[in-house]
Amino acid sequence: MRRYSVFSIAREAMRYHQGWERAWRSPEPKAEYDVIVVGAGGHGLATAYYLAKNHGVKNVAVLEKGWLGGGNTGRNTTIIRSNYLQDPSVAIFEKARSLYEDLSQQLNFNIMFSPRGVLMLAQTEHELRAYRRAEHANRLQGIETEMVSTARVKELCPILETGGPRYPVLGGLWQARGGTARHDAVAWGYARAASDLGVDIIQQCEVTGIDTAGGKVRGVQTSRGAIRCKKLAIVVAGHSGVLAEMAGFRLPVESVALQALVSEPIKPVIDIVVMANTVHGYMSQSDKGELVIGGGADGFNNYTQRGSFQHIEETVSALVETFPIISRLKMLRQWGGIVDMTGDRSPIIGRTPVDGIFVNCGWGTGGFKAIPGSGWAMAETVAKGTPDALAGPFGLDRFVEGRMIDESVAAAVAH
């Protein structure tokens, strides 16, 4: 595949952009692969890419029932940060954040990583104490975060109302190297680079059954026929429970819809990401000028990939309280994605009860930021057959042993 560069842009500009090749191949499925990855979201594509790049495992197919990046990866609000509380979480999220820093160069695809800084507002005494605790933990873990005063919050984001009557801003947890990236570009970049290394990405190919014999995986049934494989990686976010059921085991995950919306585009008003977890609204501004707003998750399990009126109302009223200047903005569109939540709000990466089947799920409302680190760890786990150091703590066995990695209370919200 030809490299993208300033010269290729100039060359194509001279010939009316007629010479660009397709970004990835669309091959017919082969009869057998060494590894099949189910799910062409960011995590599945990154797994396939690092399998090929880091471990030389190139006889790999990524099977996607829709179009690649069409799941949560293309529906999220793109917040990237690593200031979690527990050591295993910080290790994998920081690995991901640091990989994001030069991912555009690594993939030769502009993923538009923007380390603009993420500010988490403390609006109750409890939140203030929790963030101070996170700041101390992060210092021990070598992660650069700092508690900032209300005055500094106002400096970082002048449109914020810090003296609100219900929840005045008492301070904030600031990660200057956090930020955002273009979500589709992350999927497209990994797809293109993986395809270039020989990975077959097969879209419109739904996995409808999993073949096992003697406790070992043999292959999958798909809407395009049966395909054999030596190893199977299930990386399907909100549909993880459905795939696990096909293989005959259960996962401790629940699926719920999580929603987001964007406003009409306006001139630049906010150049950082702000998370107001108490009132429950998150906001950043896209390059097009739209305010990108993260809302709440449904309070009941479902597989509905769409938004709802009550979430718009809740989220927008919370944000108007925090950012009064947006009160007269029109909202342009809303949507939902199906996220997979574990009890401790930490992911699951590792082996399953069926030999040769590996799972990567449970990223819930916060897995976009983890894509590079998760793919890196999952690839090593699949290639070697045992979890690597990053993935080790996140195995399914923690639910049997009661060894939870509790990020739910610590994070207040899991983005």
Ligand SMILES: Cc1cc2nc3c(=O)[nH]c(=O)nc-3n(C[C@H](O)[C@H](O)[C@H](O)COP(=O)(O)OP(=O)(O)OC[C@H]3O[C@@H](n4cnc5c(N)ncnc54)[C@H](O)[C@@H]3O)c2cc1C
């Ligand atoms: C509204 C919203 C906002 C969010 N905001 C943030 C945020 O700001 N920051 C953050 O870090 N995270 C955020 N997240 C979470 C993040 O988007 C997810 O954790 C992450 O994208 C999960 O990626 P994935 O690759 O595991 O799953 P997905 O991108 O959902 O990919 C899974 C793929 O599997 C495919 N699939 C399912 N079943 C089958 C089958 N039977 N056969 C073949 N293919 C199948 C699906 O079609 C899908 O394409 C948000 C999520 C949502 C919904």
